[in-house]
Amino acid sequence: MRLSSQSLTRFSISSFHSYPNMPSGSNSLMWFRKGLRIHDNPSLEYAAKNSTQVYPVFVIDPHYMKPDPTAFSPGSKLAGLNRIRFLLESLVDLDSSLKKLGSRLLVLHGDPGDVVIRCLKEWDIKKLCFEYDTDPYYQALDAKVQSYAFENSIEVFSPVSHTLFNPVEIIQKNGGNPPMNCLSFSKVAGEPHWLSSSLFTSLSMIPPVGDVRNLEVSDVPTVKQLGYEDTQEEEPPIFKGGESEALRRLKESTKDKEWVAKFEKPNTDPSAFLRPATTMLSPYLKFGCLSSRYMYQCIKEIEKEFKNHTSPPVSLLGQLFWRDFFYTVGFGTPNFDHMRGNKICRQIPWNNDDELLAAWRDARTGFPWIDAIMVQLQKWGWIHHLARHSVACFLTRGDLFIHWEKGRDVFERLLVDSDWAINNGNWLWLSCSSFFYQYHRIYSPVSFGKKYDPTGAYIRHFLPVLKDMPKEYIYEPWTAPLSIQTKANCIIGKDYPKPIISHETASKECKGRMAAAYELNKEKNGMVSDEDLQNLRTRVKDQSQVTGSRRLKQKRPNQITCRRLSSHVWATQAGFHPDPPSSPPATTGCGHPATTTITRPNKQSQGFYGSLSVVSVTPPPLPPPSSFTVVVVSSPMVSTPNQWYDFLEQLATGLRRHRSTSSYPDLREQTPQWNQPNTLNRYLFSSFADSRASRSRVKDSQEPKDEHDDVWLLLKEGQPHKFLGCLQYIMYLEVWTQLDHQTVMVMKMNDIVNGNSSSFMWWNKNPVTLRGKIAINRYHWLHILDALNNQWLQV
DNA sequence: CCCTCCGTTGACAAC
């Protein structure tokens, strides 16, 4: 952790095309690209070893200063000012660190491939060292330089130090393809081999820089010298490039150890701008001012101190996994940065609408939340991850239906942390083109921000024109009455634009298009032609045709009719009908009509219907006290309507087997009600409560907040639980509660969405084990009741 | 082929 505690342990490095036995007394070239740091820099360390002279070089590629053809606005360069400023600051810092080690940074200009090859020639280099890089830009460059080096017997040393793991290795280990989700990525990756090595090397001196001869070498230029207008920076500056600042900020971020250990990315606040909710280390990681491996070690160290720290993918460590994940997938996927020719990318007929695109890019959408984010992006060069989600979703699948590549380009130019693999990967993600496919989950340009920042402080800060808009209207200023707009000095349509689209209709339309596009991709097995896309585009334009031509998925009816046979069996068992009736009655023993319908619940959104255990109770022999038996029927996890349907049908026809029986003492008091033959006593109780009640009970230490809705069932280890009361909904409970009976019954269900939450797991894992407290909701109750009625009455 | 499980981050309404 501490910078001063440099150890002599050498970090083990993997090398590419390295020639192990180097002649000593030679010139080395240390080619900096990313990895603008001294710490954890195996290439620099290697260059410094056994060399008489080391030339540390950075080449500025004028390509990045070319105008961005997609930016429309004059003077916009491919790389935004903020990023270039960050880079130059980082170079200055690097230079000064090198100077402390007796060296300095040589800055050259031109096509890096050509320049480096000229350096190799001119300076008689024997050893070329640079950090391995997976970006296509560097892959192409490196291939060129390496082949020159190979022909001229120059040793090339190119270790992996930008990422935690070696993407090449991960892909190999995974059988030739990159893992496609975070979990499988971390499984394949395992523990990094350098976990307990010291990443601070023993560099105390770097051999001197040799004569630069005929090459034009400069100091680190200013942004102006690179052709940028040096406009006013934010005050105080948001970032300051460089390793020293990176390490300082890392220390700062990790000072609050608990914050690090409890970090949960999805719960961080995108609207926080006074003190942003995440580390803001991304630019430092992007340029390698900060080693991701060192950051990893620091976090790991902190996590050791906390028992219940969070875990990937949501933890802070998990964020670094995501970074590696995208690097790996980006490296292993041809055409990763395009839709066409990209195997993992859904082919979607995005619209071409430069006006909408420009409105989005220039913060003129008329949605303050979106526009404020775009302003922050321009000013700061950094926005929170969820803010990126908001605007990326808005541009692509959520509202404007514009190609993610266009948004990617804007981000690439404006983000200080803009990073080829991460940027493209996340745009693929957000546009539902890959990795993530739930295109119906759309961020609202109104509600999403409101959730975090109800008063709109974030909007007021970045869109001062709206600063006096009352908070009721700040997210939807077009709904403000004119008098209020006047008072707020902001007339919508004049001082601030009207919304360019209606979110409601636009998002609906987007969903439809996504559905159609997905269907097309499935149909064509991913081999979608330009023509197909064009067809779809025109087809989608005509709404009526879309619905008309959409092939409906085969659907099973969501209602089935079951015939209730008779109450004979049940009633006989109950001792209520000593003489079975000769013909099936018109109603069931419970008074239901002889036929009934079962409506399928339509729980599709999360992909689960929930698991269900049903208990029936055999009729207790009377008089009590005695014991009676609880029978549990458990369902499989059902995840489709049809499965649910099948399950109910099985219950109804008795095909579903009982899984277990247990006996419980019957502690009920004898009451007249239970002794009456033919009365409607069901031994199944709707222990009914909002499941929040059961949830709130899950933590044993916690006292329930609201007993009114709460139900405790008394099935622990054969011992009745104490019944705390649930009065509201179902008569039986009331009766029992009033009588202070111990009661039995079980129904469980539903864990569903949060099935991974440990407090719920036991339900899922042991649906037939009777313990704990159970509550069901009305919805399920109806279905269970229905199913059981059928089951009981079946011969 | 079907199934089962699972996936860092939705809106909204109802409770």
Next chain:
DNA sequence: GGTTGTCAACGGAGG
């Protein structure tokens, strides 16, 4: 952010 269930509605991995 109290939690839950619904919404026309997801795909990929692994058995």
